[in-house]
Amino acid sequence: MTSLIKTCLGEKRKAVFLTLAIACYLASLALPAISIESHDPIFGAEVLLTAWMGVFFGEYAWFSNVAFIAALVAFGAGRHRLALASEIIAILLSLGSTQAKYWYLDERGIGIPIVALGTGFYVWTLSLWVLFLGAVTEAGGAYFGVTKRVP
Numbered sequence: 541m542t543s544l545i546k547t548c549l550g551e552k553r554k555a556v557f558l559t560l561a562i563a564c565y566l567a568s569l570a571l572p573a574i575s576i577e578s579h580d581p582i583f584g585a586e587v588l589l590t591a592w593m594g595v596f597f598g599e600y601a602w603f604s605n606v607a608f609i610a611a612l613v614a615f616g617a618g619r620h621r622l623a624l625a626s627e628i629i630a631i632l633l634s635l636g637s638t639q640a641k642y643w644y645l646d647e648r649g650i651g652i653p654i655v656a657l658g659t660g661f662y663v664w665t666l667s668l669w670v671l672f673l674g675a676v677t678e679a680g681g682a683y684f685g686v687t688k689r690v691p
Contacts, residue, residue, distance in 0.1 A: 553674070553677060553678075554615070554674065554678060556674075557615070557670060557671060557673065557674025557677070557678075558612070558615060558616060558671075558674070560667075560670045561612065561667045561668075561670040561671040561674065562612070562667075563667075564663050564664070564666045564667035564670060565608070565664065565667040567660075567663050568584040568660045568661070568663040568664035568667060569583070569584040569585040569588060569660070570583065570584065570585065570660070571583065571584055571658065571659045571660030571663055572584075572658035572659060572660050573586075573587045573657070573658050573659075573660035573661045573664065574587060574643055574654055574656075574657060574658060574661065575654070575655045575656040575657075575658055576643045576652045576653065576654055576655060577652055577653050577655055578652070579645070579652060581658055582643060583660060584660035584661075584663075584664060587602075587660075588602075588605065593644070594640070597642075597644070597651075599636060599639075599640055600633060600636055601633055601634055601635070601636035601637040601639075601640065603633050604629075604630040604631070604632075604633035604634040604636075604637075604668065605630075607626050607627070607629040607630035607633060608626075608627070608630040608667070608668060608671065610626040611623045611624075611626035611627040611630060611671055611675065612671065614626055615671060615674060615675055615678070620675055620678040620679035621679045623671070623674075623675040623678075623679070624672070624675035624676060624679045627668065627671050627672045627675050628672070630668050630671075631668050631669070631672060634664075634665060634668055637657070637661065637665075638657070640654055641653065641654060642654060
C-alpha cells in the first residue's frame with residue numbers, strides 16, 4: 541500500500557499529506573461536531589476550546605489534539621518516526637471521544653446527553669488518519685529495513 545502511495549504521489553507526497561491533514565483539521569473546526577439534547581449543535585471550534593476540561597470528568601480525548609499538533613510539527617520537520625509515534629498516541633486518545641456520554645455547557649457540572657457525533661467529528665478523525673498514513677508512508681521503510689527511497 542505504501543509503495544502504491546509513493547508511486548502515485550511521487551516527491552510531493554509529504555506536502556500532500558500535510559496539506560490534507562491540516563485542511564481536514566481546520567474544516568472540522570467549522571463543522572458541527574456534537575449534537576446534544578435540546579440545544580444547537582456544538583461546533584468543532586467550541587469543542588477544541590472547551591473540551592480540555594473533560595480531564596476533570598475522566599475524559600482525555602481532547603489531548604489527542606496536542607499529540608496531533610506534535611505529529612504535524614515532527615512530520616513537517618522530517619522526523620517521520622516521531623510523527624508516527626505521536627500520531628499513534630493521537631489516534632489512541634481520540635478513541636475516547638466515542639465514549640463521551642455528556643457535554644457540559646457551564647461550570648455547574650450538569651451534563652447534557654450527547655445524542656450524536658456530527659460531521660466535524662468525522663472530519664477531525666479523518667485528519668488524524670491522513671497524517672497517520674503519511675507518517676507510515678514516510679517512516680515505513682525504516683521499520684522494514686528499506687533504506688533506498690522509491691521514486
